[in-house]
Every structure is written in C-alpha cells, then in structure tokens.
C-alpha cells in the first residue's frame with residue numbers, strides 16, 4: 001500500500017530557538033523524497049516530526065489525508081532505517097527481520113514473510129546467520145528488510161548509507177532505489193550526501209535555517225536553482241555578477257540579465273579550446289591549476305574582469321598540453337542559455 005504524506009506549516013521551537021519555520025511538504029504516494037541541507041538546518045527534526053518522536057508547536061502531519069499528529073510513532077505504521085543499522089547482534093538475521101512482525105502481531109505466515117524480505121534485499125537463505133558475522137553492507141540490507149517486513153505505509157531513512165565506504169555506498173544507492181520502486185512505499189530520506197540525494201530521489205528538498213529553501217526534481221534543483229544559497233550549496237558553481245552595462249570588463253559585456261543578478265554556470269558547462277576564435281560564446285583565460293580526478297579534470301582558470309578563478313570540469317582526453325598551468329586558452333560557453341539568480345540568496 002502506498003500513501004501520500006503532507007506536512008502543513010510545521011513550526012517548532014526548542015530551547016527558545018526556532019528549529020522549524022512553517023515547513024510544508026507534499027509527498028506523492030510511492031515517491032522517494034530526500035531532505036538535504038547544511039548541518040543544523042532541521043532535516044532530522046523534520047524526520048522526527050514525521051515519525052512522531054517530536055510534536056510540532058504548530059501545523060499538521062497528514063498520512064493519506066488523515067491527521068496523525070496525535071498518534072504515537074508505533075501507531076503510524078512506519079519503517080525506519082538508521083545510519084548505525086540498530087540490528088540486534090545476538091539474534092540471527094531471520095530473528096531480526098521477524099522482530100517487528102512479532103511486535104505487531106503479524107497475522108500471516110511469519111517465516112514466509114521473512115524469506116520474502118531477505119530475497120528482496122538479496123540475502124536469500126541468510127535466515128540462520130548470526131547478525132554479528134555480517135559486513136556493513138549486509139547489515140544495512142537486514143535493516144532494510146526488517147523495516148519493510150511489516151509492510152509499513154511510510155519508510156523513513158536517516159543517513160542510511162553514510163556508514164558504508166564510497167564504492168559500497170554507490171552500489172547500495174541504486175539497489176535501495178530499485179527496492180523502493182519495487183515495493184512502492186512512500187519514502188523520506190535524510191542525507192548529507194549530495195550525490196546520493198541527486199541520484200536516488202524523485203524529489204529533493206533543500207532545507208536552510210529551519211525552512212525549505214527549494215524543492216523539486218534533482219535536475220531542477222541542480223540546473224535551475226532559484227537562490228544564490230542553493231546555487232552555491234549544490235555542487236560546484238561559478239557565479240558572475242551582472243554589472244551595469246558599459247562596464248569595461250569583456251565578460252560583463254556578454255552577460256545577459258539585470259544588474260544585481262548572478263549568472264550561474266556549472267563547471268561542466270564550460271569547455272576549453274586553443275587560444276583564438278574569441279567570439280560571443282568564448283572568452284580568453286589562463287590555466288592556473290589542474291587537478292586530474294579520474295573520470296574528469298578540474299581546471300581553475302584566470303579570466304579578465306574577475307578576481308576569482310573560474311572552475312571548469314572537462315574530460316582529459318584530447319586537450320593535451322592545453323591543460324598546463326600558465327597556458328593561454330579560450331573558454332567556451334554559450335551565454336545565451338544562462339540561468340540567473342538574485343544576489344543575496346533571495347528567490348529570483
């Protein structure tokens with residue numbers, strides 16, 4: 001079963017500080033939503049309000065249109081996965097997965113349900129293994145199987161993959177997403193990991209200072225940030241201040257937009273060419289630093305009319321000696337496609 005979840009104007013003050021300020025979320029049934037934001041922005045608090053561990057001062061929490069604000073966590077039919085697994089080490093894998101079934105007096109065949117859940121997380125046949133003998137990745141699968149076993153109506157994930165190393169984390173991201181899609185349970189996740197948020201979520205919600213800064217699809221959030229805060233927060237970015245026309249800088253001449261706005265250019269939207277052919281879509285630069293990063297290369301280049309170097313992400317191949325500090329180059333970018341935000345973090 002899949003239900004929609006709504007938070008309406010949730011506000012919460014703890015120890016005299018406003019921790020959540022009119023947080024509103026509308027999560028469609030079966031979708032995967034991730035809360036992202038700097039430390040202290042209110043992500044975990046929002047998850048705790050959804051779970052019922054914290055009661056907001058104002059606002060309402062609706063599951064499938066029904067107010068659940070007065071229901072304790074145990075009555076909200078939730079599955080929860082924490083960063084530190086919270087698996088009982090002295091029990092077998094099967095006992096761990098069966099635990100919520102016993103607690104909730106599951107009416108069906110418990111043994112069959114446990115096997116079904118272990119198959120789902122690719123741990124078929126692990127029923128009798130002691131939890132203490134499992135790897136980190138396996139423990140997190142058990143945690144997921146245990147959270148899903150009683151058929152929750154909402155799945156809450158609190159930094160579910162952050163205890164895993166990078167390679168395993170990336171593999172688990174796509175697996176977790178495909179399990180979520182298969183089960184179809186409405187899922188709300190909290191993470192610090194931007195690539196996790198962008199790759200797994202149907203919708204990304206960025207929080208800032210207890211408020212929702214912006215929400216939308218991963219593509220929208222990355223390509224069309226509405227505020228300077230979001231442009232700077234998500235991934236690397238070059239921001240160019242649009243100054244009054246007639247400015248002497250050769251870059252300012254080409255920037256569309258109004259004075260006071262910032263032009264947002266992601267590093268991968270610039271490319272590098274041999275010096276020469278400077279036109280509307282290109283300007284001169286000098287390579288300052290080059291970092292080879294495996295799949296791509298991060299280049300810092302000094303350009304006229306700007307104090308900070310610009311950041312360019314490019315493929316290594318074919319550029320040869322162009323990628324050497326001190327080289328004069330042409331930076332190519334089509335400024336007619338630009339996106340702008342208002343300076344100072346206010347929505348454009």
Ligand SMILES: Nc1ncnc2c1ncn2[C@@H]1O[C@H](COP(=O)(O)OP(=O)(O)OP(=O)(O)O)[C@@H](O)[C@H]1O
Nearest residue numbers: 014015019037038039040041042043044045046192
């Ligand atoms: N019980 C409490 N009393 C007072 N302040 C609290 C309490 N719980 C949390 N806070 C404060 O609320 C703010 C939001 O905390 P929260 O844990 O929700 O942020 P977060 O975005 O999840 O941060 P992190 O990414 O570091 O986990 C922080 O400034 C925190 O210090």
